[in-house]
Amino acid sequence: MTIPITYYLVLSAIVFLTGLVGVLIRRNIIAILLSVELMLNATNINFVAFSEHLRDLGGQVFVFFALTVAAAEVAVGLAIIIALHRSKDTINVEQFNLLKW
Amino acid sequence: MYALIPLLPLAAFLVLGLAGNRIKERAHLVAVPAVVLSWFLSMFAFFEVAQGAPINQPLYTWLTSGHLDVHIGLYLDRLTVVMLLLVTTVSSLVHIYTIGYMHGDAGYARFFSYIALFTFSMLMLVLADNLLQLFVFWEAVGLCSYLLIGHWYERAPACAAATKAFLVNRVGDFGFMLGLLLVWYSFGSLNYLDIFPAAHEAANLTMNVLGPFGGTWNVSVFTLICLLLFTGAVGKSAQVPLHVWLPDAMEGPTPISALIHAATMVTAGVFMVARLAPLYNLSPTAMTVVALVGAATMVLGATIALTQTDIKRVVAYSTVSQLGYMVMACGLGAYGAGMYHLLTHGAFKALLFLGCGSVIIALHHEQDMRHMGGLKDKLPVTYWTFIVGSLALAGFPLTAGFFSKDDLLISAWSSGPLGQVLTVLGLLTALMTAFYSFRLVFVTFWGPSHVDKKHAKHVHEPSNTMTFPLIVLAVLSIAAGYVGIPEFLAPVFGHGEAAAAHHGDAGFAIMIVATLMGLTGIAGAYYVYVLNPQLPDQFASRWKALYEGSLNKWYVDEAYDRAFVKPTLAVATDMWKRIDVAVIDGAVNGIARGIAWGGWLLRLVQSGQTQHYALAMALGMVILVTVFLVF
Numbered sequence: 001m002t003i004p005i006t007y008y009l010v011l012s013a014i015v016f017l018t019g020l021v022g023v024l025i026r027r028n029i030i031a032i033l034l035s036v037e038l039m040l041n042a043t044n045i046n047f048v049a050f051s052e053h054l055r056d057l058g059g060q061v062f063v064f065f066a067l068t069v070a071a072a073e074v075a076v077g078l079a080i081i082i083a084l085h086r087s088k089d090t091i092n093v094e095q096f097n098l099l100k101w
Numbered sequence: 102m103y104a105l106i107p108l109l110p111l112a113a114f115l116v117l118g119l120a121g122n123r124i125k126e127r128a129h130l131v132a133v134p135a136v137v138l139s140w141f142l143s144m145f146a147f148f149e150v151a152q153g154a155p156i157n158q159p160l161y162t163w164l165t166s167g168h169l170d171v172h173i174g175l176y177l178d179r180l181t182v183v184m185l186l187l188v189t190t191v192s193s194l195v196h197i198y199t200i201g202y203m204h205g206d207a208g209y210a211r212f213f214s215y216i217a218l219f220t221f222s223m224l225m226l227v228l229a230d231n232l233l234q235l236f237v238f239w240e241a242v243g244l245c246s247y248l249l250i251g252h253w254y255e256r257a258p259a260c261a262a263a264t265k266a267f268l269v270n271r272v273g274d275f276g277f278m279l280g281l282l283l284v285w286y287s288f289g290s291l292n293y294l295d296i297f298p299a300a301h302e303a304a305n306l307t308m309n310v311l312g313p314f315g316g317t318w319n320v321s322v323f324t325l326i327c328l329l330l331f332t333g334a335v336g337k338s339a340q341v342p343l344h345v346w347l348p349d350a351m352e353g354p355t356p357i358s359a360l361i362h363a364a365t366m367v368t369a370g371v372f373m374v375a376r377l378a379p380l381y382n383l384s385p386t387a388m389t390v391v392a393l394v395g396a397a398t399m400v401l402g403a404t405i406a407l408t409q410t411d412i413k414r415v416v417a418y419s420t421v422s423q424l425g426y427m428v429m430a431c432g433l434g435a436y437g438a439g440m441y442h443l444l445t446h447g448a449f450k451a452l453l454f455l456g457c458g459s460v461i462i463a464l465h466h467e468q469d470m471r472h473m474g475g476l477k478d479k480l481p482v483t484y485w486t487f488i489v490g491s492l493a494l495a496g497f498p499l500t501a502g503f504f505s506k507d508d509l510l511i512s513a514w515s516s517g518p519l520g521q522v523l524t525v526l527g528l529l530t531a532l533m534t535a536f537y538s539f540r541l542v543f544v545t546f547w548g549p550s551h552v553d554k555k556h557a558k559h560v561h562e563p564s565n566t567m568t569f570p571l572i573v574l575a576v577l578s579i580a581a582g583y584v585g586i587p588e589f590l591a592p593v594f595g596h597g598e599a600a601a602a603h604h605g606d607a608g609f610a611i612m613i614v615a616t617l618m619g620l621t622g623i624a625g626a627y628y629v630y631v632l633n634p635q636l637p638d639q640f641a642s643r644w645k646a647l648y649e650g651s652l653n654k655w656y657v658d659e660a661y662d663r664a665f666v667k668p669t670l671a672v673a674t675d676m677w678k679r680i681d682v683a684v685i686d687g688a689v690n691g692i693a694r695g696i697a698w699g700g701w702l703l704r705l706v707q708s709g710q711t712q713h714y715a716l717a718m719a720l721g722m723v724i725l726v727t728v729f730l731v732f
Contacts, residue, residue, distance in 0.1 A: 023715055032712075093710065099714070
């Protein structure tokens with residue numbers, strides 16, 4: 001039996017929202033990074049689901065791009081986190097309001 | 102060449118005004134030669150005009166707009182040159198006197214620049230060939246008087262007096278301006294030489310004054326024009342009811358009092374009425390008003406002068422009274438006599454003021470007569486010249502004031518029944534005039550000294566620059582009487598008047614009565630203030646109401662204060678509180694406060710926290726999606 005696409009979309013939405021809420025409310029910067037990954041993966045679920053549904057491999061190919069970009073982002077992100085930790089001795093985001101002029 | 106007469110003082114004003122800070126105590130080296138030179142030129146002008154026809158010299162076109170065509174021009178007829186001589190003579194002497202009087206004053210150069218401007222304005226006023234030029238310099242004269250009365254601007258009374266002079270004059274000038282517009286409306290021109298010939302043809306013009314309000318009240322245009330223009334003269338020449346500024350103008354330095362009272366400011370009104378004689382002659386109603394206002398001023402001024410204790414105020418009210426004589430004469434058609442008195446009065450009133458100035462300087466700025474006395478030996482030159490001036494003012498035989506006042510009264514008597522009533526008033530005023538002018542002499546120069554002990558030892562005659570003008574003016578106060586001014590001016594005002602002024606039996610009688618009045622006044626003052634010094638106090642307590650009234654200037658100032666000043670202040674305060682503070686300040690501060698509040702609110706948005714920005718992005722996305730889904 002086939003699982004209807006709605007299920008995938010609902011799952012994707014749940015994962016995306018979990019990620020979004022994580023980004024918005026977590027204080028630990030590593031947890032935020034994890035949440036971002038969740039959001040990316042939620043979109044990946046959508047890509048794969050639509051790819052299957054539309055019989056088009058383009059969606060699945062795009063997932064690899066997304067994974068690659070996510071890996072790169074994690075590498076850069078971790079480097080930034082280490083740099084931040086060195087200068088401020090913390091990775092609590094409330095301590096960082098550097099975007100304020 | 103005649104253009105130089107006013108231009109020289111103007112140049113002096115410009116030089117002193119622009120470079121006064123560098124010239125400072127050498128300012129008189131600029132101003133005095135300029136004015137004296139313009140006196141010389143005035144003499145030339147006098148002799149040229151005396152021999153020939155009037156000169157009309159347009160200098161340049163000032164305004165051309167539609168039918169309005171105004172030149173700056175010079176018009177010299179016999180009336181003008183007589184005024185030129187008066188203005189330049191008195192002004193030159195006042196300039197010289199100022200060297201001594203204002204010596205060491207911080208505003209020395211400024212004072213000289215202003216009196217030069219004053220002289221220039223008055224000369225242009227006198228030389229004007231059209232009404233607009235007259236009006237412009239009429240205003241300039243007012244401005245100069247404001248600047249000069251307020252010369253010691255750090256003293257509050259001086260500022261108040263300057264403002265008062267300016268404001269009271271504005272009341273009159275408003276009327277003048279309306280009159281000017283009406284002349285333009287009726288004649289389509291403002292030039293004397295266009296108006297005067299056209300006046301006769303337009304004599305029967307009437308105008309519905311109540312037209313705009315739906316009523317009907319036809320008034321002769323000439324009456325209206327003359328009355329409106331006369332309002333200006335009432336202000337400038339300090340006639341009732343706008344006389345209140347002139348005595349307060351005493352707050353200025355004494356030379357300027359002399360200039361205002363003798364030659365410039367106050368003579369402008371009388372001059373204007375005389376200048377516009379062809380218009381006034383066409384309106385008997387206006388003439389009557391002019392005569393009555395003049396007579397009222399004459400009596401009122403004299404009654405107030407009787408009791409004043411400030412030495413300059415006595416002389417100031419005497420000017421008010423004498424101006425009343427002149428205006429009354431003009432109102433009775435005796436323009437020549439009025440101008441004659443104006444001229445002689447210029448000489449002896451300048452003398453009296455400058456004499457007061459000498460006394461004031463000698464006593465270290467003491468102006469209260471009760472603190473004077475016994476000065477005649479210490480200030481001989483001032484004393485003797487002052488005596489000459491007082492005799493002239495009192496109309497003592499063979500002084501200038503005697504001739505001009507008699508001429509004036511005789512002309513008034515021969516002008517008709519109204520004139521005869523007013524002549525009687527004039528004779529009574531002559532009695533009062535003699536009394537108060539010699540009261541001044543006796544209280545100041547005779548009797549025991551009441552001078553402050555500190556200054557008493559140092560009282561001495563002022564410098565030569567101050568005594569020289571006194572002597573010249575004393576000579577003029579006698580000599581000016583022997584110049585036949587009314588006959589000289591007859592071509593300007595028509596020959597009818599010269600004939601009327603013939604010394605008939607009535608004329609001789611009036612001369613005798615006037616002389617007796619003058620002598621009685623002098624004798625009365627001698628009896629009261631020298632023989633029985635306790636009498637004034639007895640008079641004061643017996644006729645308390647009269648004495649207090651006169652001392653307080655018949656409460657005119659108080660009445661104005663109630664009627665105009667207080668309500669104006671109340672309205673202004675109200676407007677200030679309700680409109681300025683509540684509305685305008687409220688709006689300005691409200692806008693500022695609103696923006697500050699908005700800024701505070703917006704500042705909250707910028708937290709610097711990535712999460713907050715992410716939240717904003719997320720919310721935005723939700724809103725956008727919702728909008729797309731719903732609509």
